[in-house]
Amino acid sequence: MILGIDVGGTHTDAVLIENLVVKRKTKVPTDEKNLLNSLLAVTTNLLRDEQPEKLERVVLSTTISTNAIVQKKTDRVGMILISGPGLPPSLLPVHEDSIHIRGYSNHRGAEMAAIDPEEVAQASRRFQEKEIRHLGVVGKFSTRNPKQETVVRDLLDGSYRHISMGHRLSGHLNFPRRIATTYLNESIWRRYNTFITQIQGFVRDQGITVPIYILKADGGTFDIEHSREFPVQTILSGPAASIMGILSMARCRRDAVALDMGGTTTDIALFADGVPLLEPFGVTIEGHKTLIRGLKTKSIGVGGDSLVSVTDGRLQIGPVREGPAYACGGPCPTPTDAMIVLGMTDIGDALLARRAMEDIGRQLNMGIEDAARAVYEETCRIVSAAVTSMVEEVNNKPVYTIHEILEGKKLIPKTLFVVGGPAGAIAPRMAELLGCPAQIPEHAEVANAIGAALARTTAEMTLLADTEQQLLTIAEDGYQEAIPARFTRADAIRIGQDRLRKKVMAMGAREEDLEIEVIEDMEFNMVKQFYTTGKNIRVKVQVKPGLIAGFTEGGKA
Amino acid sequence: MTKKPRKTGLIFFPAFDWAISPTHPEREERLLYTQDQVFEEGLLDFENILEFKPGMATVEDINRAHICVPDARSVITESHLISAGGAITAADKVLRKEVDNAFALVRPPGHHAMLVVHGARGFCNINIEAVMVEYIRKHYGIRKVAIVDTDCHHGDGTQDIYWNDPDTLCISIHQDGRTLYPGTGFPEEMGGPNALGYTINIPLPPRTSDEGFLYTLENAILPILDDFQPELIINSAGQDNHYSDPITNMRFSARGYALLNDRLSPDIAVLEGGYSIEKALPYVNMGIILAMAGLDYDSVREPDFHAESLRQSDELTRKIERDVAEIHRLWKSRHSLKKKMVGDSRYTRRRKGIYYDTDGISEHQEETVRICEDCGGLVLIDSQADTGKRIYAVIIPHHACPACRLEGEDFFGKIPVQQYSHVYLQDRDKDNFQVKSR
Ligand SMILES: [Zn+2]
Ligand SMILES: [Zn+2]
Ligand SMILES: [Zn+2]
Numbered sequence: 001m002i003l004g005i006d007v008g009g010t011h012t013d014a015v016l017i018e019n020l021v022v023k024r025k026t027k028v029p030t031d032e033k034n035l036l037n038s039l040l041a042v043t044t045n046l047l048r049d050e051q052p053e054k055l056e057r058v059v060l061s062t063t064i065s066t067n068a069i070v071q072k073k074t075d076r077v078g079m080i081l082i083s084g085p086g087l088p089p090s091l092l093p094v095h096e097d098s099i100h101i102r103g104y105s106n107h108r109g110a111e112m113a114a115i116d117p118e119e120v121a122q123a124s125r126r127f128q129e130k131e132i133r134h135l136g137v138v139g140k141f142s143t144r145n146p147k148q149e150t151v152v153r154d155l156l157d158g159s160y161r162h163i164s165m166g167h168r169l170s171g172h173l174n175f176p177r178r179i180a181t182t183y184l185n186e187s188i189w190r191r192y193n194t195f196i197t198q199i200q201g202f203v204r205d206q207g208i209t210v211p212i213y214i215l216k217a218d219g220g221t222f223d224i225e226h227s228r229e230f231p232v233q234t235i236l237s238g239p240a241a242s243i244m245g246i247l248s249m250a251r252c253r254r255d256a257v258a259l260d261m262g263g264t265t266t267d268i269a270l271f272a273d274g275v276p277l278l279e280p281f282g283v284t285i286e287g288h289k290t291l292i293r294g295l296k297t298k299s300i301g302v303g304g305d306s307l308v309s310v311t312d313g314r315l316q317i318g319p320v321r322e323g324p325a326y327a328c329g330g331p332c333p334t335p336t337d338a339m340i341v342l343g344m345t346d347i348g349d350a351l352l353a354r355r356a357m358e359d360i361g362r363q364l365n366m367g368i369e370d371a372a373r374a375v376y377e378e379t380c381r382i383v384s385a386a387v388t389s390m391v392e393e394v395n396n397k398p399v400y401t402i403h404e405i406l407e408g409k410k411l412i413p414k415t416l417f418v419v420g421g422p423a424g425a426i427a428p429r430m431a432e433l434l435g436c437p438a439q440i441p442e443h444a445e446v447a448n449a450i451g452a453a454l455a456r457t458t459a460e461m462t463l464l465a466d467t468e469q470q471l472l473t474i475a476e477d478g479y480q481e482a483i484p485a486r487f488t489r490a491d492a493i494r495i496g497q498d499r500l501r502k503k504v505m506a507m508g509a510r511e512e513d514l515e516i517e518v519i520e521d522m523e524f525n526m527v528k529q530f531y532t533t534g535k536n537i538r539v540k541v542q543v544k545p546g547l548i549a550g551f552t553e554g555g556k557a
Numbered sequence: 558m559t560k561k562p563r564k565t566g567l568i569f570f571p572a573f574d575w576a577i578s579p580t581h582p583e584r585e586e587r588l589l590y591t592q593d594q595v596f597e598e599g600l601l602d603f604e605n606i607l608e609f610k611p612g613m614a615t616v617e618d619i620n621r622a623h624i625c626v627p628d629a630r631s632v633i634t635e636s637h638l639i640s641a642g643g644a645i646t647a648a649d650k651v652l653r654k655e656v657d658n659a660f661a662l663v664r665p666p667g668h669h670a671m672l673v674v675h676g677a678r679g680f681c682n683i684n685i686e687a688v689m690v691e692y693i694r695k696h697y698g699i700r701k702v703a704i705v706d707t708d709c710h711h712g713d714g715t716q717d718i719y720w721n722d723p724d725t726l727c728i729s730i731h732q733d734g735r736t737l738y739p740g741t742g743f744p745e746e747m748g749g750p751n752a753l754g755y756t757i758n759i760p761l762p763p764r765t766s767d768e769g770f771l772y773t774l775e776n777a778i779l780p781i782l783d784d785f786q787p788e789l790i791i792n793s794a795g796q797d798n799h800y801s802d803p804i805t806n807m808r809f810s811a812r813g814y815a816l817l818n819d820r821l822s823p824d825i826a827v828l829e830g831g832y833s834i835e836k837a838l839p840y841v842n843m844g845i846i847l848a849m850a851g852l853d854y855d856s857v858r859e860p861d862f863h864a865e866s867l868r869q870s871d872e873l874t875r876k877i878e879r880d881v882a883e884i885h886r887l888w889k890s891r892h893s894l895k896k897k898m899v900g901d902s903r904y905t906r907r908r909k910g911i912y913y914d915t916d917g918i919s920e921h922q923e924e925t926v927r928i929c930e931d932c933g934g935l936v937l938i939d940s941q942a943d944t945g946k947r948i949y950a951v952i953i954p955h956h957a958c959p960a961c962r963l964e965g966e967d968f969f970g971k972i973p974v975q976q977y978s979h980v981y982l983q984d985r986d987k988d989n990f991q992v993k994s995r
Binding site: 084085086087088090091104106107108112113140141172173174175176177281289396397398399400401402403405406522524525526527529530531532536 | 569570571572573574575579580584585586589590592593594596597598599601602608609610611613635636639803835839840843847852853855856857858859860861
């Protein structure tokens with residue numbers, strides 16, 4: 001049995017899954033003041049009359065990190081930045097507690113300017129004066145050589161409650177994003193760790209001894225203890241949970257679109273051959289562009305409760321929501337009212353819905369039914385246009401090899417999955433507009449909890465082998481080793497797969513879920529004066545986002 | 558320094574799977590560290606820097622700018638179509654006003670490719686700027702274009718293609734041809750009889766530094782552009798003037814390149830040469846992108862930069878000042894020069910030998926131009942290469958006058974095909990390309 005829990009902003013959903021089938025499900029309002037209360041309610045509901053020894057694992061998707069950032073319940077963080085030449089500080093995402101120090105490593109990880117320990121000590125004194133207890137250390141190109149970040153950390157170790165280093169959070173290049181990611185990780189570190197301690201205590205009190213996992217933004221999980229060091233990985237795991245849930249119920253191996261229409265917004269996600277697409281650089285939260293690997297979603301301001309109005313004879317849907325549908329006691333006409341008039345749903349008061357559409361009809365010079373039809377049509381059109389533009393954007397993503405230009409795969413959705421309140425009403429028309437059949441998956445109302453329950457442990461690893469310097473670097477692990485001049489790309493791939501396997505096992509993965517793939521694999525000659533002096537080998541491996549074994553093979557939830 | 562940000566399009570195509578040969582300067586790795594720098598500095602996250610995927614140029618696009626022997630397909634590979642296509646994408650984005658300016662950071666380069674193409678020279682097969690300019694003229698009806706070639710090598714291919722076109726101002730600054738490939742690009746090369754003065758060459762002595770480049774820009778290039786009033790300025794942005802470049806001898810810096818781009822303010826920049834792939838390209842490209850986007854580039858600096866050791870001598874400064882004054886004088890006297898040069902002749906003829914260093918081909922060419930007061934003039938080319946191929950080409954210029962057109966069509970009809978492997982008609986005005994073969 002697997003217990004999947006999604007602690008969302010409004011509801012806490014939970015499912016109990018046995019033999020890959022949803023055995024029980026529950027939904028309670030989230031107690032913002034004390035999340036443990038909500039957890040207690042759902043576990044009590046689901047585990048009542050169950051034999052605790054049958055439980056294999058618990059997976060939790062939580063908004064704690066997201067909310068801490070959104071509500072600015074964060075700690076003050078001193079940032080030490082090793083920026084070197086390039087972008088001026090005015091163009092970097094820095095705040096008043098950032099200090100730039102000397103030092104620089106270049107694109108190959110070669111140290112071009114050294115760290116000055118006295119300068120580090122001085123910076124630290126300034127933070128201590130301000131009583132800053134948390135520190136972030138970020139260097140340009142630190143993913144190519146983590147040494148300078150480590151030197152700074154070692155100099156200041158013990159003087160702070162906790163220190164985050166940029167190179168540990170992602171193997172990708174992007175200094176401004178590395179700064180933002182490191183800052184966020186450190187700023188929520190204390191709050192997150194307090195929460196995790198509480199969860200672990202709560203679980204122990206319930207007599208549960210099985211492994212506990214936390215869902216990440218990429219729709220994968222990691223072990224709760226492992227998550228303590230990387231709280232920023234858990235931001236935006238809510239939308240990820242829904243997408244993974246849809247994936248589990250849809251059991252789709254093709255290109256597909258998932259639509260989640262709520263009251264205020266509609267979230268769109270895409271699948272390529274059944275694998276959810278990731279953001280190319282990293283997710284964005286509250287304007288912070290990060291390096292956190294996350295599922296690609298697009299949110300548009302159109303939902304069932306969007307405000308419908310008429311301006312200059314033209315219909316306007318959203319982006320604001322003034323309240324529920326008019327038929328459900330809300331203040332203004334909404335798409336839901338249109339759907340009620342058209343007989344597509346039987347919620348609310350049909351007379352009120354007609355009154356809302358009558359009002360719109362008067363402004364458009366048409367009857368009630370025609371007005372409802374127009375509102376419904378415009379709602380579907382906006383969503384379908386957003387899907388089309390998202391697909392187009394993915395297909396126009398720049399590529400860097402001739403091979404990819406000539407043979408590049410194009411995403412062509414073959415299936416449409418629709419969840420959310422108005423799913424039944426919009427699905428047929430969305431199918432027509434997008435030219436592919438629509439499905440409404442089962443248990444859609446607890447999709448996020450199912451997604452959390454069934455997600456596999458994921459991770460990514462970036463290797464850089466420089467045979468001229470005879471050095472292999474895996475920055476995310478803070479790992480460097482000497483390699484022979486004859487080191488090959490095949491060696492790099494082998495080491496990458498091997499180390500990634502060990503890493504995800506330590507993060508709580510199960511052997512049968514390890515679907516490791518090579519996502520980048522390049523090799524360049526380094527030439528001096530027309531002679532090859534070495535090779536620059538770049539390899540990225542990942543456990544791709546997906547469901548635990550058994551599920552991908554056609555189990556049933 | 559505060560500036561107004563501009564919307565800049567970036568067409569980045571490093572062609573990680575294409576090389577002339579594994580150790581050739583024009584190889585897979587060339588833009589690798591530039592990509593590293595662009596990614597690490599987070600340039601693609603700026604709201605005013607938009608990256609676009611390059612389109613692919615077509616054979617028709619190439620035939621507007623070149624006479625390829627025997628045809629376009631046989632002198633190019635897919636990589637050239639993407640490289641030229643990248644330049645075209647840059648042009649489309651600018652002319653459709655999706656962006657304020659654009660930089661095609663693509664390879665392979667093209668500015669040594671001439672009008673007639675028997676093979677590759679100076680790492681170039683087709684001239685990606687010229688293909689782009691002709692595309693722009695066809696699709697956007699733009700007439701007056703200025704191409705400023707800031708590559709360290711003379712842009713001899715671009716010069717050749719626009720030699721007889723008074724609507725295309727070709728300015729090339731480069732290391733003195735007596736000290737560097739291709740050995741041309743002297744001030745007295747000023748264009749054909751009907752376009753005299755619209756080819757401008759500014760050779761600079763070896764070891765010229767930022768100071769010299771910027772002086773030339775301020776005192777020659779910008780005033781001339783101001784007189785010419787182009788509808789579009791294109792920068793052939795070679796980066797081999799950099800002090801660390803392995804195949805040249807100049808002392809230009811990344812910050813210098815940024816300053817130059819900022820002041821020149823091109824609508825479109827297209828990457829040309831530049832082979833210091835680790836020590837120069839990442840920083841130069843960063844500087845150019847920031848300058849084009851109107852962002853602060855003051856902190857862009859090579860890690861090993863020492864201004865003092867790169868300073869140019871006073872003697873060199875004075876030489877540049879004298880040369881620049883002469884360039885300006887030539888430009889001002891361009892109208893009177895034509896009379897002196899052509900006198901009463903109806904045609905001019907020039908013979909030239911062209912060596913394709915990359916492919917080891919030699920070509921002999923005879924170019925005949927009809928003297929005309931009303932248009933760029935009909936151009937007739939007889940070209941023979943040591944590959945055994947001999948071709949004849951009739952070029953009818955943009956905005957051709959009736960006389961030049963009539964004569965050109967007449968020539969194409971009458972030319973004895975037996976003597977040539979192919980006879981071509983490139984009607985730039987009607988966008989018509991025809992081939993006859995025996
Ligand atoms: Zn030049
Ligand atoms: Zn060059
Ligand atoms: Zn004429």
